[in-house]
Amino acid sequence: MNTQGYFKGIEDAMADNGNAYEVGVYGPRNVCTRVGQAGHSTASFVSDMSSAFSGNFGYSLPTDWAYDQIVTRTIGSGDGAINIDVNIASGRDTGQASFNPPAAQTPDVLFDISYWTRLLADVQSYMESIGFAEDDERMYTTTQCLETIIARDVAVSNTARAYGMRKALIQTSAFWEFRHYKNEDLITDAGVWLYHNGHIPDWAQGLPGVSRLRDSSTGVAQMYGFVGILAWNNSINTGLVTGTPKNPASDADIFTVWDMLRTDNDFALTSVGHAHIWAADGKPGGDEEQPMERRPRLDYTESEIYEVLRRYQGPEEPAFTDARKRMALYYIFEKYNRISRSAAG
Template identity: 40%
Template sequence: VGIYATRNACSRVSDAGLSTASFVSNMSMGYSGNLGFPMPSDWAIDQIKTINVGSGSGLIEIDNDISSGRESGQKSYNPVPAKEDLDVAFDQTWADELTKDIQTYFDSIGIPEEGPPDSWPWPGKTKYTTSYCVKFMLSWDTLFTSLARMLKMRKALIQTSAIWELRHFNITNIEDLSVPKVNDNFSDACVYDYHNDGVLPDWVTEWGNKLTTLDDCSTGVGQIFGRRAIKARNHAIDLGLLDEAKRDATKDADVWAVWEKLHFNQSYNISTVPFMHILHAMEKGMARPGLTTSEADTEKLLQYYQGDTAEAAQQAKLRMGMYRIIEDKYQSVFRKYL
């Protein structure tokens, strides 16, 4: 354990047995701890002077340090491959194969390439095809990968939740529905109307006078509520995973600020998905999702993303099929060989 400080601070910390070597900021005479105090007995590096190196636009200022021999410094660096089994980028040469695998699986569970799942209890249609959703997922692979590596969780968990929701985005004509809110565009329009006092873009005004009072709804790629996103991101801030100001889910202004980002900013929405999983794990008394999360717990996390209901539990079993394709056939192989 080392310390970088003045002579006095280094000596006191060393004498207390809390350090084994000192890097002394000796040239900083503005520190009172350097005035009249001896060098610490365990000094390893002594910062003695600032010098200039180079000239013209290449001129830089560096510190000139001396060594007691206790620490010889680093002369070479040979990186050792990480042993944490972190996810890596998707090999895009396998994009067509992945698309076919997911299309085949979705067909097998009643979700055709186009249109809604056969199991839906209402007539309607979805906005995006299966192949479009896979292409979208791969176009954001850099973000999915960085989130998985930063948070040390499986990329397939983040991808499955986001892309499953995107594939189920409903755009059924509200005239054909007894419950208009199943149309995701309509719900978004109602929230936009609520927070903007009638100043509306074209995609909202097309609904005419059919809009209802709705201050929040699931929106964007991962279909996330504004209030739940606030809770999830605040929890991530508390864990030191996010560096941003907290929001208040009881304030309309904060709900709108977050909902607007979730709706219009795809990167923000995707980046919120793993924090939703971390929040759900905390709320349900589960371990935080990680690199060794079991299949049983992964299925639970996929369930809680949709809700704690029998229907969500059944949907989670279907989502696990997509998860296994991405994780078992592709990402686990890429981690081993790429």
């Protein structure tokens, strides 16, 4: 692991947020010294209990040490015995005696386009690290997919604010799905359009595979018309939006929603938000049964973020593996959404 590279990332993140906090490092003497000398930290908490530890043996205390963890002792006896770490302090840091209340959860705002280049670089770097070169065999490059998402930022922002969720949930799911769009998907979409527009002759209606042309995952959200209907129906039935539910068994309704998902990026991205709500509700009519404790909220925990991202893809692999990969994308989007919130506030 590149320790200094990791701390350089932390230093950059602090700078992006106005350096409201200083950076400290906890670790053996060697790590603390190297990070401090590189200028990425201001003080060290040294894990010094083992002199034989490779990061301690032969190294002196870093010059910026604030606390030195020197020994573990047992206090109490019997069932009440506990181990505590004994630390000594240099006086460089006096600790924290009081705390302000947690910051209010602020709704997202429009993306600050001045951060586009940095957002793109971070997304490109991450996607390349998991095997997605900028331009590969898929239909659209990383840049084209990200441009598509950011170009519809008004729809994404409005949806997130309307339903009290983070924009990053919508951005992550849509970008991930769109980045996977291949030539085969384009051909499948063409087949669905032909099916619903009467271009499948009567003699071919019963052939194997023709029934699959009724629906496909399409558009920037890579969402089935059937799924779009169920997601919007759930929001209608629970009073989030007004409207008349569509029939997921109707070819006409399937095609209406499918074609909107394919051609209207605003509708598709708004549908991602409703799909996340539907997923948290247990996907009534879909492939999940157990509702989550909460619908998407501004204070969603990491486990809730993971679960709602996973449910977007389904209850089987590769949904679980991919959701772990999408978590990193979520935090990249959230990084720049947070910066935009701070700049606007």
